[in-house]
Amino acid sequence: MYEALRWLDVPEAFRQPLVESMPDPDRTPELWLALQETCSVLRGDIGSLTSSQRWPDPPLSQRYFYFHAFLTVLPDIRRWHAEQGVSDQISQATLADLGTKVTQLGKQNWLARHFHGSLYRLGRLQFDRTPDGVLEVHIPGDGPLPPSACDESFAQAAAFFGGEYSRAVCHSWLLDEQLRDYLRPDSNIIRFQQRFTVIGDPVVADDDVIEFVFGEGATELPRETTLQRAIADHLAEGRHWHQRTGRLVIRS
Ligand SMILES: CC(C)(COP(=O)(O)OP(=O)(O)OC[C@H]1O[C@@H](n2cnc3c(N)ncnc32)[C@H](O)[C@@H]1OP(=O)(O)O)[C@@H](O)C(=O)NCCC(=O)NCCS
Known part of the structure; x- marks a missing residue:
């Protein structure tokens, strides 16, 4: 996961907190389930020009929830970009906007555009x-x-x-x-x-x-x-x- 965080230009200080707070089926089952559901909608949206995602309300959508969701579907959107002939350089420049937004809350609908492949x-x-x-x-x-x-x-x-x-x-x-x-x-x-x-x-x-x-x-x-x-x-x-x-x- 650290390699993905580097690829996404996530500032170094946030990498460990992001890894440590990743939802887990044993430690945080409710959060983990919400994450699976969210990721399944995100995956279904890949290739679409609009997003059908409805993000869970707090407390499930704790600080890094959407970040974890985008991180989980990163291999899917990268694969799709490659299939569409999008270069690795453009894919990285596009998706690394996630790294620049790690300190900001409420940017999930904006970032969904990158992760369903419209932006x-x-x-x-x-x-x-x-x-x-x-x-x-x-x-x-x-x-x-x-x-x-x-x-x-x-x-x-x-x-x-x-x-x-x-x-x-x-x-x-x-x-x-x-x-x-x-x-x-x-x-x-x-x-x-x-x-x-x-x-x-x-x-x-x-x-x-x-x-x-x-x-x-x-x-x-x-x-x-x-x-x-x-x-x-x-x-x-x-x-x-x-x-x-x-x-x-x-x-x-
Ligand atoms: C768009 C942007 C890159 C333009 O910056 P720029 O290339 O420096 O723009 P200009 O050459 O026209 O700047 C003219 C003056 O305004 C200042 N300035 C420009 N954007 C600034 C900003 N966001 N904050 C503070 N000052 C800014 C410049 O420093 C310059 O001042 P100076 O002559 O005293 O040094 C910059 O405003 C920016 O980063 N904005 C945030 C992103 C944004 O607004 N996106 C659009 C969302 S709808």
């Missing part, structure tokens, strides 16, 4: 195949977002998904046009915005913005970067940040 990380960006034939673009928060890396990711997506998906959509606070009042026109966020045509109405997303800019559950809003100052000043004026939907063509 892939291709370079800097993630792409999720939706049932309506559009790719949803997601932006992992693990480094800057230079335009060249995005170009590379979209080119990879065009090749990876072939002609099957030509339209992409992004629902994000990063597409809020109000950011243009605060960030430089050549900042990565503004240049990312310029790829998309914004559609639909704005949706208030102050909590999302606070999570992505100051961290989950942040109560203090430090003003260390241009963006942090922008977010905090805007909110202090009683204004809101919005999630916007943008679309683009990735292949014509």
Whole structure:
């Protein structure tokens, strides 16, 4: 199991606690049974674009429950990726999102997308195949977002998904046009915005913005970067940040 945890980029400090808390038919029979049931649904969902998983309520779904479930079905999704011709490198880059989320609770429905095979990380960006034939673009928060890396990711997506998906959509606070009042026109966020045509109405997303800019559950809003100052000043004026939907063509 340690090898799988390394492959998933699980931070070292969490590896032993995860192994030691793995449900066991003798020590924790109720939890073990819940895990088997959950894994059987996860396995059944592989290859589907939606998830039918209903996660058990606490206390069965203790801190690492969903992590143990994804870990248990790791060989199944890796086998399926290989059958689909997904390279080991893409498989690892995709599934290692689990390792980055080990400190966060409540991410199981997000991670189910990776583990039923709809979402892939291709370079800097993630792409999720939706049932309506559009790719949803997601932006992992693990480094800057230079335009060249995005170009590379979209080119990879065009090749990876072939002609099957030509339209992409992004629902994000990063597409809020109000950011243009605060960030430089050549900042990565503004240049990312310029790829998309914004559609639909704005949706208030102050909590999302606070999570992505100051961290989950942040109560203090430090003003260390241009963006942090922008977010905090805007909110202090009683204004809101919005999630916007943008679309683009990735292949014509
Ligand atoms: C998207 C992201 C990678 C862009 O970062 P970036 O490439 O540095 O973006 P920019 O070049 O436009 O940054 C402009 C300024 O904002 C700051 N900034 C950008 N994103 C920041 C963040 N999440 N937190 C704090 N400051 C941030 C930069 O440091 C820079 O400030 P500076 O000029 O004072 O140094 C980054 O915001 C991020 O990691 N976000 C979390 C993931 C996310 O929001 N995903 C979308 C979910 S819907």
